[in-house]
Amino acid sequence: MAGKTISYRGYLKSCNYSCSYCPFSKHRASVSELEKDRQSFVRFCDSMENRAAEFSVGAVFVVPYGEASLHRWYWEGLGRLAALPEIHRVGLQTNLSFSVEKCLEIFDFSSAARGESKPGSLGRKRDKLCIWATFHPEMTDADAFSEKCRRLVESGVRLCAGAVGVPQNIPLLTLLREKLPPDVYLWINKMDGLERNYTEKEKAAFSAIDPFFERELNAPKADLNMCTDRCFVEADGGVRSCNIGRTKEVNWYQGSAEEIFGPQCGKKRCSCYLAYGGRADFAGRAFFGDYPVFRIPKRYSAIFLDLDGTLVPEGHRGGLPEVTRRRLAALGEKCPVFLATSMPEEEAWKRLGGDRELFRGAVFASGGYVLLRESREETKADHEDGVCGEESNVVREDGTCREAVHSLEAVPLSGLTEFAERVRARVRIYRKNHQIYKITLIKRHHCLWREQECERVRELLAQSGCRVFTENNCLQIIGKGLDKGVGVREICGWLGISPEETLAVGNDREDEAMGRVCGAYLRIPVFGEVSDCHFRKNPI
Known part of the structure; x- marks a missing residue:
């Protein structure tokens, strides 16, 4: 207390x-x-x-x-x-x-x-x-300051770092953020003697360094x-x-x-x-x-990160930006880092390229498929307890991972296919271990789904008990009651930790389910423009 x-x-x-x-x-x-x-x-x-x-x-x-x-x-x-x-x-x-x-x-x-x-x-x-x-730019440089911060952290001391938000120093403070250990929070205080308001571009730049900067201005x-x-x-x-x-x-x-x-x-x-x-x-x-x-962040037992719009710009392919890759690698040494996305497994891994190894596991398809990579010691103990097996919802592969496939049951595929043809949409079906865990109906780019079309799909799936939601030109179908928060709880249960000990980061409505479960939630509305970034306890 x-x-x-x-x-x-x-x-x-x-x-x-x-x-x-x-x-x-x-x-x-x-x-x-x-x-x-x-x-x-x-x-x-x-x-x-x-x-x-x-x-x-x-x-x-x-x-x-x-x-x-x-x-x-x-x-x-x-x-x-x-x-x-x-x-x-x-x-x-x-x-x-x-x-x-x-x-x-x-x-x-x-x-x-x-x-x-x-x-x-x-x-x-x-x-x-x-x-x-x-940090005082007149008296020291980013290299010397960040190195002393690193020595303190390695000595077991808790630390935050920060500076006054002088607009001319934005490039220098951005460089300092890159050089500091990734788990050291870099705050920016408003400049009292500025004698004018910050421009939108300046606010976005400082918010990209310090997600709490907007609060400094209000x-x-x-x-x-x-x-x-x-x-x-x-x-x-x-x-x-x-x-x-x-x-x-x-x-x-x-x-x-x-x-x-x-x-x-x-x-x-x-x-x-x-x-x-x-x-x-x-x-x-x-x-x-x-x-x-x-001003020192609490230490989390796990971190869950959305992909599209959070770690990478919407639609980006080819892996993570180099700065993001370095930070995730360093964070992974402190606590397990997980992906949490509405994408199916194959699409998410394709977006990440060779960076998939940075993640201990993932929540795919908004909870439709959940994966945890385990150490051999953990997995061996579970086998000895007799909790593994293909017949349950939890599966082991090669003694190195644990997964849960929440399959869609009794889905009228022929009816969905006929409906998709009428609205000029393609049907993609995603399976794991021969079980369907997600179906996506895809319209042409920039063609959004009308509410009456979504209602028609819900009527077709009324006997199947599925969850239906839209993302841009995609209509997503997953198991009833599933969302990213369900996947977070599942992984936390496997790890033996409370969701209250975790941090989630996302950028849209689908990510808010994690915010209702995790101890802290960071919302980033637009990739690269963290202008409305905030932490909140169990948001509703």
């Missing part, structure tokens, strides 16, 4: 970068200023050893004005906080200019000293550490009732609901839970991510998990 989220900002107002737009780059902190900041953060960490349990705190996020990662006491404090059993996540906003090895060593020793001190306990709290890494109205499970703590103990909220008449070090987390705002809109991303009604929780303020 998720706990409350506490954001902390100390006295630190100095940075080692000299970005032209940033006021903190022009300030160099004195020894006394740094000591004051250190003492305030140590005091805050001391208080958390009691207040974490008292207030049911689950996450602490350090959001400094300056660059906190350069100072040892922040890594020591984060280690202390990570050692607390009540705390699930600790995090820090940074420009990544710190030494990865040195700072993680400090974090590890601090967390081990306060928590488990058994042999081998060093590094065991890194899974709690979340890094919010901001700040939600403030709602006090959505902010009772978080607070923002200043160095002196002052408390606000978030970073832009009004300061409350209560202090962190003396106030009760009711006073500290009592709703108070003063703003009309939640105008930045730290404000809207921490709200209880933030739709991105389905994607970012229980602590979305860190």
